[in-house]
Amino acid sequence: MMDKFTTLTAIAAPLPVENIDTDQIIPARFLKTIQRSGLGKNAFAAQRYNEDGSEKPDFVLNKEPFRKAEILITFENLGCGSSREHAPWALLDFGIRCVIAPSFADIFFNNCFKNGILPIRLPREICETLMEDAQMGANARITIDLENQVVQRPDGSTLPFEVDSFRKHMLIEGLDDIGQTLQHDSAIQSFEQKRQRDESWRPTIVMETVS
Amino acid sequence: MARTLFDKIWDDHVVERLPDGTCILYIDRHLLHEVTSPQAFEGLRMSGRRLRRADATVAVVDHNVPTSDRSLPIEEPESRLQIETLEKNVAEFGVPYFKLRSKDQGIVHVVGPEQGISLPGMTIVCGDSHTSTHGAMGALAFGIGTSEVEHVMATQTLLQKPAKNMRITVSGHVGPGVTAKDIMLAIIGKIGTAGGTGHVMEFAGDAIRALDMAGRMTLCNMSIEAGARAGLVAPDETTFAYVEGRRFAPKGEDFDKACAYWRTLVSDSDAVFDTEVTLDAADIKPNLTWGTSPEDVIGIDGVVPDPASCNDPARARQVQRMLDYMGLEAGQKIAGTKIDVAFIGSCTNSRIEDLRAAAAVAKGRHVAPGVRAMVVPGSGNVKAAAEAEGLDLIFREAGFEWREAGCSMCLGMNPDKLTSGQRCASTSNRNFEGRQGPGGRTHLCSPAMAAAAAVSGCFVDVREMA
Structure with a gap:
């Protein structure tokens, strides 16, 4: 279901801004879809397009070679605000497979993993260095090696990063969380049975399906 | 332990x-x-x-x-x-x-x-x-x-994985005209939008205990704006009284059993929190936001910040960008800033208590010329309760729109949107660029403050409107 993430060598787009919220990544008016795909064209819509729909040439993702970026580097608190998973869907649909920032908002961080996007926390100074690398464009590809947990700069030097072991495993294998959890179905069942036995006061929601 | x-x-x-x-x-x-x-x-x-x-x-x-x-x-x-x-x-x-x-x-x-x-x-x-x-x-x-x-x-x-524990203690009592919204804006202004990242935030202290359930909901609602995974207020008699008799709540003997369990749900007196934050309620004023992040909070008597006084050049650029977007001048008093729209609603502030607070300000007054003011109750039941109390009449007579329940102008997914450049006094939770409509300018505030701005045509100190 989800694409595996092992290594990625790609162009990185620098976006040196703090507190990029998920409303910026994908504004609410584009959430009226019932699908996951097709959101990439509206990623960062307010920054990318003028009111008449033409592109704003100064925005990084409208410039070559960053139109083909697969890595996005920002400053602190990336993905704050709304829990909309449309934000990682939009990034993925644009082509982004890895986001690097000094810090992330919790829900966005989590949502990235669920979609095969690797979020990497690195100190601000390192993000600034990587942004300088990224500015060199197509000749300065950055490599992400998830197995060995390193970012390789264009000059060949490497920077280690931390990743939760469980999430790393899920990404590398491209595994589906639900399938994993359902392997523990008997534990869930016994939890439910114990609840019913010992805490029968717990209400259920029973009503005509439609009120 | x-x-x-x-x-x-x-x-x-x-x-x-x-x-x-x-x-x-x-x-x-x-x-x-x-x-x-x-x-x-x-x-x-x-x-x-x-x-x-x-x-x-x-x-x-x-x-x-x-x-x-x-x-x-x-x-x-x-x-x-x-x-x-x-x-x-x-x-x-x-x-x-x-x-x-x-x-x-x-x-x-x-x-x-x-x-x-x-x-x-x-x-x-x-x-x-x-x-x-x-x-x-x-x-x-x-x-x-x-x-x-x-x-x-x-x-x-x-x-x-378990979150870290944060406790926010608001001691003492707030002054008149200061609401749960003002408390929460003060907290976000203090710790920032990433202040609670990785934490569950428990609210404690006399000022929190004194809040009704609607106020507590306003507080917890915006804990995400402080970056927290969740907000918590320990259940107490106020909570149990609120729950009892509600449609899907336990009834009779089951309610008693439930209450016995719920009474155990308090932090132990010697429990250790990873992070502690304290505020004095008496210091909290009616607050509002000036920028495009919920942490950009000032009191109604405050002035818009000046990028020149920021030590960090990146922050100075960001402040300038926000001022440009918001159409504000550095150093300008926020009171007196003209608004185009007042929005009273959203999951933050659309409960009957919120509507009462707004109606108390609107009563006997009229929405200022050129201002569009809307009241969007949080549910059909809130709407019905408000109508039973006559709040709808107060709002209508004062020139407010009285609408059906929904998220509405909080995020502009339905036809309720700001147009580019419009300035809004909003009881919602996010003042991000474009949140209420592309180019819209949002100032977060309490229902009473939004109603006061609606009838005055500009931001005013609700405490001076008695």
Whole structure:
């Protein structure tokens, strides 16, 4: 279901801004879809397009070679605000497979993993260095090696990063969380049975399906 | 070992602890709305999985719904499709559903507590970051993405690691005209939008105990704006009195048993918090935001910051960018700044108590010329209760629009939007660029402050309007 993430060598787009919220990544008016795909064209819509729909040439993702970026580097608190998973869907649909920032908002961080996007926390100074690398464009590809947990700069030097072991495993294998959890179905069942036995006061929601 | 309220709720829901510390956490209530659920239902269908517990799941339409005449069809085809898709899905999977034209319909975070669906000690999730609202009940409630929505549908659990514990103590008592919204804006202004990252935030202190349930919901609602995973207020007599008699709450002997358990849900006196923050309620003024992040908070007597006084050049650039977007001058007094729109509503501030506070200001006054003022109740039941008290008449006579329940102009997914450049006094929760409509300028404030701005045509200190 989800694409595996092992290594990625790609162009990185620098976006040196703090507190990029998920409303910026994908504004609410584009959430009226019932699908996951097709959101990439509206990623960062307010920054990318003028009111008449033409592109704003100064925005990084409208410039070559960053139109083909697969890595996005920002400053602190990336993905704050709304829990909309449309934000990682939009990034993925644009082509982004890895986001690097000094810090992330919790829900966005989590949502990235669920979609095969690797979020990497690195100190601000390192993000600034990587942004300088990224500015060199197509000749300065950055490599992400998830197995060995390193970012390789264009000059060949490497920077280690931390990743939760469980999430790393899920990404590398491209595994589906639900399938994993359902392997523990008997534990869930016994939890439910114990609840019913010992805490029968717990209400259920029973009503005509439609009120 | 001494435990916090969060620890206790967490421990009571751990199904299994995996070797790396990830927990399979049992979920008591799953709330669904039309925007973040269609892809999850589709995933369930594609993988041939069943909805594990329809009797722990509730759906309602709120984000997209028009707040105008409900007897008319929904004009926007994409909104209509999302609503129809939810209706098909709830029918197929047997999910209890509050339909658009029911008086029980409303914003999911207003409906949950109102119906007694959200109860103390529960784990409550929804594909919406403002699920933190339900923490006011003393429940562990947090927003999740659509993949996790599907995970809960299929397994009634989530894979989670425990959060860190943060306690925010607001001691003393707030002065007149200062509300839960002002307290929360003060907190976010103090710790910033990433201040609570990785933490569950428990609110404590006399000023919190003194709040009614609506106030506590306002507080917990915006804990996500401080970056927290969830907000919590320990349940107490105020909570139990609120819960008793609600439609889906336990009744009779079951209620007594529930209460006995709920009374254990307090942080132990010797529990240790990873982070402690304290505020003195007496210092809190009627607050509002000036910029495009909820942490950009000033008191009504304050002035807009000057980028020249920022030490960090990156911050100076950001402040300048926000001033440009907001159409404000450095050093300008926020009081007296003219508004175009006042929006009273959203999951933050659309409960009957909020509407009463706004109506008290609106009564006998009139919306200033050129200002559009709208009141959007949080649910059909809130609307009916307000009408029974005559609040609708007060608002209508004062020139406010009295609308149907929904998320409305909080995020502009329905026709209620700001146009570019319009300035809005809004009781909602996010002042991000474009949040209420492309180019719209949002100032977050309390219902009383929004009503005061509506009738004055500009921001004023509600304390001076007695």
